Amino acid sequence: MDKLVIEGGQKVCGSLKISGAKNGCLAMMPASILAPGTYHFKNTPNLTDVWTMSRLLGSIGIFCELNDDELFVDSRNINKFEAPYEHVKKMRASFYVLGPLLARWGQAKVSLPGGCAWGPRPVDLHLKGLEKLGAKIELEAGYVLAKADKLQGNRFHFDSPSVGATGNLLMAATLAKGTTQISNAAMEPEITALARMLVKMGAKIDGIGTSIIEIEGVDSLQAVEESIIPDRIEAGTYLIAAAITQGKIEITNVNPYHIATVIDKLEEAGCEIDVSNDRVTLEMNDFPKPVDITTSVYPGMPTDLQAQWISFMLQAKGTSKITETIYKDRFKHIPELARLGADVELADNVAIVNGGKRLTGAVVMSSDLRASASLVLAALVCEGKTEILRIYHLDRGYEKIDKKFEALGVSVKRVKTELI
Ligand code: UD1
Numbered sequence: 001m002d003k004l005v006i007e008g009g010q011k012v013c014g015s016l017k018i019s020g021a022k023n024g025c026l027a028m029m030p031a032s033i034l035a036p037g038t039y040h041f042k043n044t045p046n047l048t049d050v051w052t053m054s055r056l057l058g059s060i061g062i063f064c065e066l067n068d069d070e071l072f073v074d075s076r077n078i079n080k081f082e083a084p085y086e087h088v089k090k091m092r093a094s095f096y097v098l099g100p101l102l103a104r105w106g107q108a109k110v111s112l113p114g115g116c117a118w119g120p121r122p123v124d125l126h127l128k129g130l131e132k133l134g135a136k137i138e139l140e141a142g143y144v145l146a147k148a149d150k151l152q153g154n155r156f157h158f159d160s161p162s163v164g165a166t167g168n169l170l171m172a173a174t175l176a177k178g179t180t181q182i183s184n185a186a187m188e189p190e191i192t193a194l195a196r197m198l199v200k201m202g203a204k205i206d207g208i209g210t211s212i213i214e215i216e217g218v219d220s221l222q223a224v225e226e227s228i229i230p231d232r233i234e235a236g237t238y239l240i241a242a243a244i245t246q247g248k249i250e251i252t253n254v255n256p257y258h259i260a261t262v263i264d265k266l267e268e269a270g271c272e273i274d275v276s277n278d279r280v281t282l283e284m285n286d287f288p289k290p291v292d293i294t295t296s297v298y299p300g301m302p303t304d305l306q307a308q309w310i311s312f313m314l315q316a317k318g319t320s321k322i323t324e325t326i327y328k329d330r331f332k333h334i335p336e337l338a339r340l341g342a343d344v345e346l347a348d349n350v351a352i353v354n355g356g357k358r359l360t361g362a363v364v365m366s367s368d369l370r371a372s373a374s375l376v377l378a379a380l381v382c383e384g385k386t387e388i389l390r391i392y393h394l395d396r397g398y399e400k401i402d403k404k405f406e407a408l409g410v411s412v413k414r415v416k417t418e419l420i
Helices: 022-036 048-059 093-104 124-132 163-174 189-200 232-244 254-270 303-313 331-337 371-379 391-399 401-407
Strands: 003-005 014-019 037-041 062-069 071-074 108-110 136-140 143-147 155-157 179-183 204-206 212-216 225-227 248-252 270-278 278-283 319-323 344-347 350-354 363-365 385-389 413-414
Touching: 003 124, 003 371, 014 401, 022 048, 022 071, 022 093, 022 163, 022 189, 048 062, 048 071, 048 093, 071 225, 071 350, 093 108, 093 143, 093 163, 108 124, 124 136, 124 371, 163 179, 163 189, 163 212, 189 204, 189 363, 232 248, 232 254, 232 278, 232 303, 232 319, 232 371, 254 270, 254 278, 270 331, 303 331, 303 344, 303 350, 303 371, 331 344, 331 363, 331 371, 401 413
Parallel strands: 014 248, 037 225, 155 179, 363 385
Antiparallel strands: 003 385, 003 413, 037 071, 062 071, 108 143, 136 143, 179 212, 204 212, 248 278, 270 278, 319 350, 344 350
16 A cells, blocks of 8 residues: 655645546546447546446446546447446445436446445435436345336426536436426536537537536437546645645646636635636745635535645634535544644534644545545645555545656655555
8 A cells, every 4th residue: 555755845836737537537437328339538537536437337348448548438338237336335426327327228236335434425316316207216235226118307406416416317318208407406517528428429408507407318329539627626736735835836738717716715815826728827925814715516615625725724824714515524634634733623514724833744644535635735834754644545536646746846755555
């Protein structure tokens, strides 16, 4: 198992190409179940989550091959309709195969994902939505068993929007009979990108990018070539890395609109930011001002940057309030940050960060993907050395994180360790 060793006090300076979006790719790969053929995805991130999805699709007969950032997917020989626990337990996005399997093959057996490191993450909305399209769903021995002769279009309203459930329903509705209307749908860029890919495949979808999506079912779809959108969470994380170290960064292959809220907040904290077509530059010459954030659905502040923002605010001279509204228990990073000297008080879903305290390096433990990123950021400004264990969490969502930091003039060393 690898760990990261980070010497504090380094400045992030340089230019960096952002990878394709993990969450975009994980939604688009299962769309290949909907139509037999060969797909070609460009700008694919080389991440363990993408490998996990490749293995899961492989287990149902879909061949996936990743060469650099090009992913080839051949879905002509699907021969199983099951997503086993061994894959789903590793990665919740595995649940994305449910809608497409049901729509094209009329049956699916998908393991329930169970809990997550930071608390419960139910799938009731996925199931309710598919039931609304006529699926018969039973739960048995930890699995969802879903059946439908032919899905029927219907209206489905989300009480609160879900990214995954919107994606699942959207894919299922493309091959349903008649029209489906999804209201209060998730508007995250990864869902919009999935909808655009489905249209390219021949689906009829209106309202893409809005909270009301209308899908008119078609008889069949075709395989396509598609480019994965840039990863807005990776982009936000490296911008914060430059800001926290009072450095200067240019990120390329990014869609600035996708991170508009993050850019606003960074400016409020004192960063100088310049934005053009597909690049963002950031320069920071001081400690940040304290800036409160409240996570919310897109286009609000992403929950996937909450942990990183807490690390950033540890450097602010003053107090900031971080309110988590999407995953109310998502604060596993706080006890680990405390080992570095962080002073953060937690009450329910609100973290009060008392910034400006001395941070010193220590051995800390990754608990989940974004929590691990927050530890890397904090380690960059600690006095002395920090060792971050269990970095397989980071490899799920940050492509070559050590190499990317090296290109930015910062030594983040990957070391083999016996410690777990
Ligand atoms: C996706 C992202 C994840 C991100 C999250 C929120 C992927 C692969 N993952 O996860 O990185 O943190 O969006 O932006 O794209 N909920 C229910 N019932 C359901 C489904 C969700 O109650 O059936 C709740 C969740 O517990 C959560 C909220 O809805 O409180 C939003 O979750 P959701 O948008 O579904 O997140 P994911 O799609 O799992």
